[in-house]
Amino acid sequence: MLQFIDSGSITSVKGIKAAGINCGIKKERKDLALIYSDVPANVAGTFTLNKVVAAPVIVSKNVINQKNKVKAILVNSGNANACTGTTGFNNALESQYYCAKKLSVNPSEVIVSSTGVIGQQLPMDKLKYGIEMICNQLSLEGGDDAAEAIMTTDIKKKSFALKVKLSKGNVTIGGICKGSGMIMPNMATMLSFLTTDADIDSILLQQLLSESVNQSFNKISVDGETSTNDMVILLANGVSKIKIENQSKDLITFQSALTKICQEMAKAVAADGEGATKLITISINNARTKEDADAIAKSMANSPLFKTAMNGNDANWGRILSAAGNSGAEFNPDKVTIKFDDLPILLPNYQLEFDEEEARQVLSKDSVIISIDLNEGKESSTWWTCDFSQEYVKINANYRT
Amino acid sequence: MLQFIDSGSITSVKGIKAAGINCGIKKERKDLALIYSDVPANVAGTFTLNKVVAAPVIVSKNVINQKNKVKAILVNSGNANACTGTTGFNNALESQYYCAKKLSVNPSEVIVSSTGVIGQQLPMDKLKYGIEMICNQLSLEGGDDAAEAIMTTDIKKKSFALKVKLSKGNVTIGGICKGSGMIMPNMATMLSFLTTDADIDSILLQQLLSESVNQSFNKISVDGETSTNDMVILLANGVSKIKIENQSKDLITFQSALTKICQEMAKAVAADGEGATKLITISINNARTKEDADAIAKSMANSPLFKTAMNGNDANWGRILSAAGNSGAEFNPDKVTIKFDDLPILLPNYQLEFDEEEARQVLSKDSVIISIDLNEGKESSTWWTCDFSQEYVKINANYRT
Numbered sequence: 001m002l003q004f005i006d007s008g009s010i011t012s013v014k015g016i017k018a019a020g021i022n023c024g025i026k027k028e029r030k031d032l033a034l035i036y037s038d039v040p041a042n043v044a045g046t047f048t049l050n051k052v053v054a055a056p057v058i059v060s061k062n063v064i065n066q067k068n069k070v071k072a073i074l075v076n077s078g079n080a081n082a083c084t085g086t087t088g089f090n091n092a093l094e095s096q097y098y099c100a101k102k103l104s105v106n107p108s109e110v111i112v113s114s115t116g117v118i119g120q121q122l123p124m125d126k127l128k129y130g131i132e133m134i135c136n137q138l139s140l141e142g143g144d145d146a147a148e149a150i151m152t153t154d155i156k157k158k159s160f161a162l163k164v165k166l167s168k169g170n171v172t173i174g175g176i177c178k179g180s181g182m183i184m185p186n187m188a189t190m191l192s193f194l195t196t197d198a199d200i201d202s203i204l205l206q207q208l209l210s211e212s213v214n215q216s217f218n219k220i221s222v223d224g225e226t227s228t229n230d231m232v233i234l235l236a237n238g239v240s241k242i243k244i245e246n247q248s249k250d251l252i253t254f255q256s257a258l259t260k261i262c263q264e265m266a267k268a269v270a271a272d273g274e275g276a277t278k279l280i281t282i283s284i285n286n287a288r289t290k291e292d293a294d295a296i297a298k299s300m301a302n303s304p305l306f307k308t309a310m311n312g313n314d315a316n317w318g319r320i321l322s323a324a325g326n327s328g329a330e331f332n333p334d335k336v337t338i339k340f341d342d343l344p345i346l347l348p349n350y351q352l353e354f355d356e357e358e359a360r361q362v363l364s365k366d367s368v369i370i371s372i373d374l375n376e377g378k379e380s381s382t383w384w385t386c387d388f389s390q391e392y393v394k395i396n397a398n399y400r401t
Numbered sequence: 402m403l404q405f406i407d408s409g410s411i412t413s414v415k416g417i418k419a420a421g422i423n424c425g426i427k428k429e430r431k432d433l434a435l436i437y438s439d440v441p442a443n444v445a446g447t448f449t450l451n452k453v454v455a456a457p458v459i460v461s462k463n464v465i466n467q468k469n470k471v472k473a474i475l476v477n478s479g480n481a482n483a484c485t486g487t488t489g490f491n492n493a494l495e496s497q498y499y500c501a502k503k504l505s506v507n508p509s510e511v512i513v514s515s516t517g518v519i520g521q522q523l524p525m526d527k528l529k530y531g532i533e534m535i536c537n538q539l540s541l542e543g544g545d546d547a548a549e550a551i552m553t554t555d556i557k558k559k560s561f562a563l564k565v566k567l568s569k570g571n572v573t574i575g576g577i578c579k580g581s582g583m584i585m586p587n588m589a590t591m592l593s594f595l596t597t598d599a600d601i602d603s604i605l606l607q608q609l610l611s612e613s614v615n616q617s618f619n620k621i622s623v624d625g626e627t628s629t630n631d632m633v634i635l636l637a638n639g640v641s642k643i644k645i646e647n648q649s650k651d652l653i654t655f656q657s658a659l660t661k662i663c664q665e666m667a668k669a670v671a672a673d674g675e676g677a678t679k680l681i682t683i684s685i686n687n688a689r690t691k692e693d694a695d696a697i698a699k700s701m702a703n704s705p706l707f708k709t710a711m712n713g714n715d716a717n718w719g720r721i722l723s724a725a726g727n728s729g730a731e732f733n734p735d736k737v738t739i740k741f742d743d744l745p746i747l748l749p750n751y752q753l754e755f756d757e758e759e760a761r762q763v764l765s766k767d768s769v770i771i772s773i774d775l776n777e778g779k780e781s782s783t784w785w786t787c788d789f790s791q792e793y794v795k796i797n798a799n800y801r802t
Contacts, residue, residue, distance in 0.1 A: 050723060050726040050727050051725070051726035051727075051728075051730070051731075051732065051734065052722050052723055052725070052726030052734045053726075080719075082719065082723075083718075083719055083722055083734065083751050084751060085735065085750050085751040086750075117719070118719025118720070118722070118723065119718065119719040119751065119753070227723065228719075228722075228723050228726065304705070304793070304797070305797055308793075308794050308797035308798045309797065309798065311794065311798045312797075312798030312799050314798070314799075316519075317484075317520065318481075318483065318484055318518070318519025318520040318629075319519070321453050321484055321519070321629075322451060322453055322483075322519065322628065322629050324452070324453070325451040325452035325453030325454075325629065326451050326452075327452075329452070330452075331452065333452065333453045333484065334486065349486050349487075350484050350485060350486040350489075350520065352520070388794060389794060389798075390791040390794045390795055390798075392705070392709075392794070393709050393712065393789060393790060393791045393793070393794055394791055396705070396706055396709035396710065396713075397709045397710065397712045397713030397715070397790075397791075398713050398715075
């Protein structure tokens, strides 16, 4: 029913074009992306909960709140346009207007987004020159270029597409995202842009997106930091002519497909966290409440001591228990079981039977599942994070974000 | 009225003896400390809020809760006796009994405390041998040896004493502590042992300690981690014959003296955080509420991005604002002023006028004050932390705590 498309991207979706170029904000690497829908698309979005919000977040929230249809998303990297005051707000508006003019659409049909250094004004000459260029370079193959243009300290491009079989035919969901540092809910914790050719009304679309974001982007943490610029945007242009009705079976299928692609994207962000050497899946099981399960997973995902141990491939179950104990969740440590993949590490009443070398080998892989059974109830939660390396510190001691 | 004593320690206090030795838990470094009061002392304590608590924490909480007078505090480093189940609990009790027997006191007069690796049983033969030895080595000069024996990854010994002039004469407060990693409220976030020769009843003593801990040890963070073993213990043996009465002026003087020495100890812990190159004082001013001021200071003290920037001497005010914005506190970022020591960095409406090189020089010192004026109200808070270095990761990827 769900099938990932090899080398798929946002442009795998019918009626979506994209492009990614260098306009001079960065020295050589791509720094400007444009996503374009041939027909006006319904739109949904979720945004950072940081009190300090960047100018483009304010501008784009307005677009979403007015329930406008949207034709384009303009994204620059290299400059966050955050903490830039009135000038920065006017620059965000001007880039929205300028892009709309070049595309012959209304300004209210353009979402704007930025990522990069905080506290510097956008170089508007370069940006406007870039907007002129990029509007002429939109193509059906441009998804990957756009994915590349939104990267900052990311090492890997993050581009996905998923084919979804519904009762009346197939629809496609595509997505690109960037992450790396300043990654932690709520909310978006990075930039993520999704497209679909399904026909979904905007209220339903927002419900679908919020639910999927809660199960994906809101369950990752690289460093416990929520940025000033985070957003997840989903465009639904209806070009497939397949309508998804409220309370239908197709809605459930689409929801799970959207969650699936959002989770793949979120995992890619966690795996490519600054300095990360591995993806860590934290699986909390048999908690008393959903909130307890989430609290423990989050506490582990933000624990420097747990994450440095993972970096050192050290089967340091004591730090795992200690991080769980700091979460505020109700549980009895005597009853806890901890496994690394399928290898039991800690059994109830602190029984230890594992072989250190075997544990080290499991942890040495580039993806490992740390699962905890609390033996308290029936609730569970899964989060994703990465290890914490000297490289993270090196990157952030020397790079001004 | 208050005067720090050069090279002072817990044994600067009348009627207090101490010792520190190696008993073989660690290879060569000291690993066992004993603090002894000639006369039974009133006692107060605050303990970790982690759900996972080490055996000695349970045993010592019992002593405090029963309002026993106390004669001795036995502390080992190198092994936390945490997550050790029934065997670990019995070992904690046995060391308490054994030490009491050797000192010819009641077991309920002995506080026990441990720090070090989680999940391993105490080597009881070595420990009992050590207890026999150390009971014969108590001396009036032993404070520094005790301070050394409680260290784990600490680089500097932390030993203080403060002379306090009261209406009827002088009393002394002495203290030793250890910190380094797993440092964050609440509560104690490390081991800290204080003595005083003032005569204070135990209910008042607990109030005094709790208040001073809130203003000191509960306002530091090295890495946002609260350990399983943290405790702060204060013994008041009354040997000075100077009684501190409730609601007296002397009480106020003593409270501020206790807070003063606790703050010096807390700052020493923050400055000696794992891998730290500097002490960072975070001063939040003119917040709407006390809670807002604390929330912002705490968010900064736990922000990897702020702390890596401090490690790189980078005047990255954007990360400071972003960390403040993530705190949940109410404020308008447009109104914020940020200073490094006396150097203005950010003025309201994002006015920047500082010289990058000058800012770098201020940050390069081994102690810097980052002050933030929110311009929202009249409340303030001061926290202490350290920078976040590659060395922290190196230590914790390779050291099993």
